[in-house]
Amino acid sequence: MSAPASTHAPAPKHTAPAHLPAPGRTPGAPTAAELLDFALRTAADPAVVDSLPLDPEGRTWIRLDGPGGSEAWLIGWPPGAGTGWHDHAESRGAFATARGRLTERSLSVRLPSEGWQSLELAPDVDRTRGLDAGVGRAFAEHHVHEVLNESPSEHAISVHAYYPPLPLIRRYGRSGPVLTLEHVERPADWQ
Numbered sequence: 001m002s003a004p005a006s007t008h009a010p011a012p013k014h015t016a017p018a019h020l021p022a023p024g025r026t027p028g029a030p031t032a033a034e035l036l037d038f039a040l041r042t043a044a045d046p047a048v049v050d051s052l053p054l055d056p057e058g059r060t061w062i063r064l065d066g067p068g069g070s071e072a073w074l075i076g077w078p079p080g081a082g083t084g085w086h087d088h089a090e091s092r093g094a095f096a097t098a099r100g101r102l103t104e105r106s107l108s109v110r111l112p113s114e115g116w117q118s119l120e121l122a123p124d125v126d127r128t129r130g131l132d133a134g135v136g137r138a139f140a141e142h143h144v145h146e147v148l149n150e151s152p153s154e155h156a157i158s159v160h161a162y163y164p165p166l167p168l169i170r171r172y173g174r175s176g177p178v179l180t181l182e183h184v185e186r187p188a189d190w191q
Contacts, residue, residue: 028068028069029068029069029163029164030066030067030068030069030070030161030163031092032092032093032094032138032139032140033138034067034068035066035067035070035092035093035094035138035161035162035163036094036096036136036137036138036161038066038067038070038072038094038159038161039072039094039095039096039136039158039159039160039161040096040134040136040159042064042072042074042096042098042159043096043097043098043133043134043136043157043158043159044098044134048064048074048159049074049098049099049157051074052074052075052076052157053076054076054078054155054157055076055078056078057078058078058081059075059076059077059078059081060075060076061073061074061075061076062074064159064161066161066162066163067161068163069163069164069165070161070162070163070164070165071091071161071162071163071164071165071166072159072160072161072162073159073160073161074098074157074158074159075157075158075159075160076155076156076157077100077102077148077149077155077156077157077158078149078155079149079151079152079153079154079155080149080150080151080152081148081149082146082147082148082149083146083147083148084146084171084172085144085145085146085171085172085173085174085179086144086145086146086169086170086171086172087111087142087143087144087145087169087170087172088141088143088162088166088169089113089141089142089166089167089168089169089170090113090141090142090164090167091141091162091163091164091165091166091167092138092139092140092141092162092163093138093139093143093160093161093162093163094136094137094138094139094160094161095131095136095137095147095158095159095160095161096131096134096135096136096137096158096159097131097132097133097134097135097136097156097157097158098133098157098158098159099133099155099156099157100133100149100151100154100155100156100157101130101131101132101133101149101150101151101154101156102130102131102147102148102149102156102158103128103129103130103131103147103148103149103150104128104129104131104137104145104146104147104148105126105127105128105145105146105148106126106127106128106129106139106143106144106145106146107121107125107126107127107144107145107179108124108125108126108127109121109122109125110142111142111144111179113142116181117180117181118178118179118180118181119178119179119180120177120178121177121178121179122177123177131158136159144172144179165187166187167186167187168184168185168186168187169184169185169190170183170184170185171183171184171185
């Protein structure tokens with residue numbers, strides 16, 4: 001049985017007062033700005049940054065306690081290391097460089113979250129930004145990017161935070177303007 005149709009005009013839409021969470025947001029869940037603040041503060045803490053063992057051959061990482069139940073990581077990047085193209089599914093996130101310099105290549109377009117294997121990208125969607133020590137950035141859900149340490153000789157270290165904790169990471173291949181979904185990783189693959 002369906003509810004009867006209302007004869008009343010719809011209620012006006014209001015934004016939530018500042019002390020209430022926005023619609024669709026879990027109360028107490030950190031915003032992307034709060035994740036960025038955490039990443040920047042943690043990246044500026046020498047005791048935390050110095051706790052990471054570095055490997056000249058591959059990335060290293062330590063799990064951190066992120067704010068408000070977020071997932072956080074301290075990551076070491078040897079010269080030439082990178083993530084490849086990926087996204088963090090329904091998680092918003094932030095990262096900040098603690099040492100060295102990282103480059104982020106991203107797409108300035110929102111891609112469908114499901115139902116595709118290969119897409120041809122428009123010519124003007126690529127963005128590149130350099131993040132020196134003390135610089136960070138936040139991003140929304142379904143943000144497709146790759147992060148690289150392009151230095152030929154210097155390690156980089158960064159802090160990353162995601163909320164909700166990563167349900168999965170989708171990995172993509174890129175050939176010119178064509179982006180192809182290659183595989184999906186689950187938390188058991190990286191923890």
